[in-house]
Amino acid sequence: MNTSLSTSLxxxxxxxxxxxxxxxxxxxAKVMLALAPATVCGLWFFGWPAFSLWLITxxxxxxxxxxxxxLMGKPVQATLxxxxxxxxxxxxxxxxxxxxxxxxxxxxxxxxTIIGKQVFGGVGQNLFNPAMIGRVALLVSxxxxxxxxxxxxxxxxxxxxxxxxxxxxxxxxxxxxxTSASLLGQAKTELSRGVDxxxxxANGLPTSFSGxxxxxxxxxxxxxxxxxxxxxxxxxxxxxxxxxxMLAAIAIPALIAHGINPARYLDAGAHVLSGGAMxxxxxxxxxxxxxxxxxxxxLVFGAGCGFLTWVIRTYGGYPEGVAxxxxxxxxxxxxxxxxxxxxxxxxxxxxxxxxxDKKEK
Amino acid sequence: xGILDIFNGKGWGVHPHDxxxxxxxxxxxxxxxxxxxxxxxxxxxxxxxATPLVAVGDRVLRGQLIAGPGxxxxxxxxxxxxxxxxxxxxxxxxxxxxxxxxxxxxxxxGLDEGIxxxxxxxxxTLAPAExxxxxxxxxxxGLGGATFPSAPKAELGRKxxxxxxxxxxxxxxxYLSSDDSVMRERAADVIDGVRILMxxxxxxxxxxxxxxNKPEAIAAMRLAVEAFPAISIRPVPARxxxxxxxxLVQVLTGKEVPSGARTASIGVLVNNVSTCAxxxxxxxxxxxxxxxxxxxxxxxxxxPGNVLAPIGVLVEDLLAFAGLKETxxxxxxxxxMMGVALPHAQVPTVKGCGGxxxxxxxxxxxxxxxxxxxCGSCVNACPMxxxxxxxxxxxxVGDYDGADKLALDDCLAxxxxxxxxxxxxxxxxxFFHAKGEIWKRAQQKKRNEFTxxxxxxxxxxxxxxxxxxxxxxxxxxxxRAAQQASGTPEV
Numbered sequence: 001m002n003t004s005l006s007t008s009l010x011x012x013x014x015x016x017x018x019x020x021x022x023x024x025x026x027x028x029a030k031v032m033l034a035l036a037p038a039t040v041c042g043l044w045f046f047g048w049p050a051f052s053l054w055l056i057t058x059x060x061x062x063x064x065x066x067x068x069x070x071l072m073g074k075p076v077q078a079t080l081x082x083x084x085x086x087x088x089x090x091x092x093x094x095x096x097x098x099x100x101x102x103x104x105x106x107x108x109x110x111x112x113t114i115i116g117k118q119v120f121g122g123v124g125q126n127l128f129n130p131a132m133i134g135r136v137a138l139l140v141s142x143x144x145x146x147x148x149x150x151x152x153x154x155x156x157x158x159x160x161x162x163x164x165x166x167x168x169x170x171x172x173x174x175x176x177x178x179t180s181a182s183l184l185g186q187a188k189t190e191l192s193r194g195v196d197x198x199x200x201x202a203n204g205l206p207t208s209f210s211g212x213x214x215x216x217x218x219x220x221x222x223x224x225x226x227x228x229x230x231x232x233x234x235x236x237x238x239x240x241x242x243x244x245x246m247l248a249a250i251a252i253p254a255l256i257a258h259g260i261n262p263a264r265y266l267d268a269g270a271h272v273l274s275g276g277a278m279x280x281x282x283x284x285x286x287x288x289x290x291x292x293x294x295x296x297x298x299l300v301f302g303a304g305c306g307f308l309t310w311v312i313r314t315y316g317g318y319p320e321g322v323a324x325x326x327x328x329x330x331x332x333x334x335x336x337x338x339x340x341x342x343x344x345x346x347x348x349x350x351x352x353x354x355x356x357d358k359k360e361k
Numbered sequence: 362x363g364i365l366d367i368f369n370g371k372g373w374g375v376h377p378h379d380x381x382x383x384x385x386x387x388x389x390x391x392x393x394x395x396x397x398x399x400x401x402x403x404x405x406x407x408x409x410x411a412t413p414l415v416a417v418g419d420r421v422l423r424g425q426l427i428a429g430p431g432x433x434x435x436x437x438x439x440x441x442x443x444x445x446x447x448x449x450x451x452x453x454x455x456x457x458x459x460x461x462x463x464x465x466x467x468x469x470x471g472l473d474e475g476i477x478x479x480x481x482x483x484x485x486t487l488a489p490a491e492x493x494x495x496x497x498x499x500x501x502x503g504l505g506g507a508t509f510p511s512a513p514k515a516e517l518g519r520k521x522x523x524x525x526x527x528x529x530x531x532x533x534x535x536y537l538s539s540d541d542s543v544m545r546e547r548a549a550d551v552i553d554g555v556r557i558l559m560x561x562x563x564x565x566x567x568x569x570x571x572x573x574n575k576p577e578a579i580a581a582m583r584l585a586v587e588a589f590p591a592i593s594i595r596p597v598p599a600r601x602x603x604x605x606x607x608x609l610v611q612v613l614t615g616k617e618v619p620s621g622a623r624t625a626s627i628g629v630l631v632n633n634v635s636t637c638a639x640x641x642x643x644x645x646x647x648x649x650x651x652x653x654x655x656x657x658x659x660x661x662x663x664x665p666g667n668v669l670a671p672i673g674v675l676v677e678d679l680l681a682f683a684g685l686k687e688t689x690x691x692x693x694x695x696x697x698m699m700g701v702a703l704p705h706a707q708v709p710t711v712k713g714c715g716g717x718x719x720x721x722x723x724x725x726x727x728x729x730x731x732x733x734x735x736c737g738s739c740v741n742a743c744p745m746x747x748x749x750x751x752x753x754x755x756x757x758v759g760d761y762d763g764a765d766k767l768a769l770d771d772c773l774a775x776x777x778x779x780x781x782x783x784x785x786x787x788x789x790x791x792f793f794h795a796k797g798e799i800w801k802r803a804q805q806k807k808r809n810e811f812t813x814x815x816x817x818x819x820x821x822x823x824x825x826x827x828x829x830x831x832x833x834x835x836x837x838x839x840x841r842a843a844q845q846a847s848g849t850p851e852v
Contacts, residue, residue: 016776
């Protein structure tokens with residue numbers, strides 16, 4: 001038996017000599033799995049143009065990543081296979097108007113991975129959420145295309161394949177009859193014209209759990225987005241801290257303000273169920289790289305994202321504020337990580353060894 | 362420590378999906394036949410190495426004292442069987458470096474002749490100090506792996522008037538089941554050892570923490586403890602590193618040990634179950650510590666299980682006894698989380714060795730590290746509440762002070778961070794490195810200060826001498842001037 005024991009073992013390494021299963025790729029795959037139901041639903045709502053845009057955006061994001069990796073002489077294939085560029089493109093696509101022209105997807109996708117991620121040094125190094133960098137760049141540069149919403153066609157009234165290609169690639173734009181305003185957009189526009197919310201939404205708010213209303217791919221199917229988020233909670237990919245604090249920080253000010261002046265302020269339901277609130281809370285703000293790594297820090301971060309979203313929506317120039325709020329809080333992440341740390345065992349929150357209670361002793 | 366703790370969560374540690382403890386833990390204890398030789402190391406404990414009391418050529422008997430304590434914090438070493446001392450010199454230490462350390466090599470004669478153990482009076486009629494002396498004489502050290510000599514520890518407990526003994530039956534390391542085996546097969550011995558320790562330290566009660574993945578041990582211990590209400594068996598969740606003293610103390614008492622302090626400072630003393638069983642044998646039977654239960658486990662082992670083996674047996678002999686199915690890719694002394702990789706199999710076991718693992722290549726697959734995605738898994742896994750990713754980021758750029766400020770010093774080296782990391786970053790490994798660097802720099806600083814002191818002393822001395830010379834010269838000059846002034850020419 002001893003013969004099989006080599007006199008000297010090849011690899012001597014430091015402990016631990018065991019490793020849990022898992023990789024960046026498997027984390028990204030699980031996130032995509034959680035996103036899939038909402039995406040499929042959104043694609044059914046908005047038809048082929050949405051599908052083309054979704055695909056183009058992902059391809060552009062991957063292309064941007066590949067290009068940078070190639071230029072920097074880093075391994076291209078291995079890095080692309082971790083799925084992070086695909087996910088960036090996917091999330092960006094979900095935040096775009098579904099019938100936007102093809103070049104919106106291309107510019108956004110390239111911007112997201114090149115400027116939002118690779119310029120900082122690639123995966124794990126970016127300060128800001130790349131998908132939101134892409135979205136905000138598009139919103140600021142092409143406000144018309146980025147706010148052209150359509151009502152869900154639900155498969156029935158959906159344009160055919162040829163017509164769809166015309167919408168995405170032909171530059172024909174969206175037929176006027178199909179354009180529609182999102183809830184947040186409508187509220188903002190009417191308020192700025194001096195029409196209060198009670199008159200604008202005299203027939204009730206167009207919020208619904210089914211998600212059948214104008215908006216981006218990722219904001220209409222709120223229930224499925226939330227379900228995907230809950231699935232990620234159960235898979236242990238994310239913790240409850242960011243989603244709960246973010247949604248609460250949107251809902252609580254909305255609740256208070258609406259209670260005081262319903263003519264001026266939208267209610268909490270409208271805030272939580274519309275726009276990118278749900279997608280942002282579960283999929284965008286929870287981005288590992290650009291959010292704090294301690295639980296307490298995540299609560300602060302989530303609350304900041306939520307509150308800023310409400311402030312921007314309510315008082316800002318843009319009807320929607322999730323992307324801006326997340327980017328602003330991303331900038332604060334290093335500060336939060338510095339200031340809000342977990343308490344070290346046997347030390348107080350200031351980092352001093354705990355002082356024993358005389359009674360205890 | 363306040364409301365923030367609730368939000369931060371207390372979900373520390375890791376739950377390896379398969380703890381690999383069974384089937385080895387369920388195999389009845391086997392007694393290893395005597396090997397041809399034993400290499401009994403002189404340093405098997407925290408403190409000074411033992412001093413040999415035998416010479417090459419001496420015949421020694423089982424249980425005979427062969428090396429006495431080498432200082433105030435030390436432990437004696439006893440011969441595990443009868444034979445002739447054939448060498449007192451260096452053998453390979455159980456450390457990845459493969460560096461040598463001193464050991465007494467005994468070529469066994471196979472007769473296993475023992476000394477007569479002295480008759481022992483009831484320990485409860487003895488003064489605590491006398492019992493402690495017996496524990497010291499038997500060479501008992503912490504068998505959980507820390508190997509702190511048990512007698513000085515008990516004395517410290519008595520001095521600080523500890524109220525509660527925490528008996529560590531956690532055995533949270535995957536693969537290992539030697540403590541489990543002791544509790545299953547020798548529960549009464551363990552409990553008697555606990556009672557002796559309570560007498561020695563003056564503790565009023567004892568809490569035995571056992572991970573709930575060892576139901577057989579819990580049942581056996583509950584049965585053994587029935588007559589002793591001061592001792593209670595406390596199942597704890599199976600979660601690595603539950604067997605770390607700080608974590609076990611917190612789970613069982615709700616108290617935290619202040620950073621940099623010993624558990625005794627909060628009125629508790631932690632001892633391992635195997636140590637308690639050894640104390641029972643030492644005090645009741647007069648038997649010194651010369652053998653222990655070692656788990657032989659791992660994918661490459663043909664018949665994994667627990668083996669009662671003499672201390673100082675070579676790992677190759679132990680593995681030959683258990684048999685190997687295939688060539689192991691790595692040999693580990695201890696568990697997979699904190700154990701040390703062995704450079705080869707000609708390494709002796711020591712008192713603190715609870716397990717020898719022969720792991721296959723599949724069991725130690727190490728993925729290539731990829732970039733940190735800041736997922737925070739390591740932060741949540743850290744039982745000490747540290748931020749491993751932040752410390753590693755600083756260490757990577759050589760900012761050891763930055764890592765130190767993040768309480769690197771509080772790191773237990775439990776390895777949870779490196780275990781859970783989805784990017785397979787060698788986190789705890791980088792902390793070993795950084796601790797070494799910080800230690801090295803502290804040494805360098807000390808040396809520099811000493812050099813500076815010497816240089817200053819030399820400068821002072823030279824200045825003083827120059828001053829004295831100048832003063833002497835001035836005096837002479839003044840004397841001459843005085844002579845000249847008085848007009849008396851010198852003769």
